[in-house]
Amino acid sequence: MFDRDRWQEIFETLKKNKMRTFFTAFGVFWGIFMLMIMLGSGEGLRKGASSGMGDMATNSMFMWTQQTTMPYKGFPRGRFYNFNNADTRAMIENIDGIEYIAPRIQGRSATGDNNVVRGERTGAFNIQGDYPAYNLIDPMNINQGRFINDNDIALNRKVAVIGQRVRNEMFNADENPIGEYIRINGVYFQIVGVASSRKRDHQAMQDNQNIYIPFTTLQKTYNYGDIVGWYSITARKGTSVADVETRAKALMRKRHNVHPDDTRAVGSFNVENEFLKMNRLFAGISGLIWIVGIGTLMAGVIGISNIMLVVIKERTKEIGIQRAIGARPWTIVSQIITESVFLTTFAGYLGLVAGVGVIELVNKALQGAGDSAGMFKDPSVSFHVAVSALVILIIAGVIAGIIPARKAVKVKPIEALRYE
């Protein structure tokens, strides 16, 4: 392999036709360059999309009540109903696939007047009644203090965790909100934590202007009785969310005298489904990228193979001489394959480095631009992808060399003896 004569021959052939060598190598360079760019972009898109969901548990679902659409047991259609605390217990007792269940309720919303007051400051924010489990299903960053805990629930404490935006509007930057009081719809709550969303854009903005208070406190303080607004539920490992979803909805229909076939009476959203859909989409994109990328690469490799054939045609006489003075067929074959692998690997490696370099530059630029990049985040090519691309290149180089090499071996040494 590291034989001076062999490399002398390789460089001689490549040097003899610099232009041709350049364009041939460029085919492979471009192939792998594009593959890297596309893979990096695909990864960036995927990360961008998944960051939109924050760290929401992918095995989670949401369930809420809607209007009934079928008459049942003497009840008319078009009836409204509510979940209640007994439903929560019933689900915990009857559905064993549930990991976490977080009943939620929304206080008077911010659509109307200002509902939050602190001294001279007022604001309109959403009030959410929550269980501690909620922060396990759709976690937020707790910047200060803590989230609602079990004692808050048990003792109906009037405590609140405020979103970052609420903190910014209701407090000066140098004030410490922990331990301070705010008045929510006329009732004072002590602030125990500040939270910010892990999501992006609109969803993050909504999360950040929420005020989270204990579920039980909200029910009692604002006269909701035992009403539950909706549920966030996660499935245990090994249990499908869809299964939990079906069973929970059936249970709810039964408990609220809803017709068993009235699928529209209980609304739900299955995050796992969405997540799988998204994963399938990105698997599809990534598959397409590999097909297109490998295709481009193949075009480059076929170019190399073609040029090698031309080179062999040009060197028929030389190969003949070498054969006549005792070069074994294997010597010729390995010579040509080495040349082809060298050209492919060298050009490919440059393409790889250039591709990864461009992706890194884009990455730097995106980081410089801050969070506004939207659908695109941290484009990158993983190390093992780069390595496997290089391995593919080397194999492609061998394949590109095989056909010309076989042709070269078929050159009869007689050719060298023939008069010109």
Add this chain to the structure above:
Amino acid sequence: MLQTENMIHLRGLHKSYVTGSNSLHVLKGIDLHIAPGEFVSIMGSSGSGKSTLLNILGILDNYDQGQYTLAGNPIVKMSETKAAAFRNQLIGFVFQSFNLISFKNALENVALPLYYQKISRRKRNQMAMEYLDRMGLADWANHMPNELSGGQKQRIAIARALISKPKVILADEPTGALDTQTSYEVMDILKEVNAQGITILIVTHEHDIAAMTNRIIRLRDGVIAEDIRNGEVKKIKEMAFAAAI
């Protein structure tokens, strides 16, 4: 034993070229025995089959029928790898157009057969230098072929043919591209080589060149028409001369 008696032994050798539906019968039963140390020239008009014969002798081409033994080795249909090894060890080639590798300098060209024997670079360059020196070209070792004259190139080619210490040198029109003066110089070198006991076979159509060898084999239409030994050559020449007068 066979190898002491015959360096080259051909019996009933036939060869035809088939192109499409046409078959061209080129060699029609060649019987030839060449002893070690002979200096033989093969003559014949074009189409007489002399090049084909040389190709077969040089294991560059197959024959259809008959027997060929080279230095005691039966040459039958064999793998290219084995043929390459035989060519490398038993035969030295000298071509009309020199056939030096253009991007290798004189020294590297001479050393090439040893490269295929996997001899270390240092050792083969040292040996190549010796052979170049014998050809009086030591000063030209680092020159590329295109910087050399025809005679120099052919001497390098002869050095290359000799370096693997072959039993037989096969030369195809070795003087065909050279002027008379240089031709004679090259023939002198070949004679010297022959004097060291190496069998030499040259294909030529020049009578004066053939006359410098010890035996002339004349091919006509694929068979040996004449096989004249040294001494007889001169006689025939004189006769021809007399006849001309």
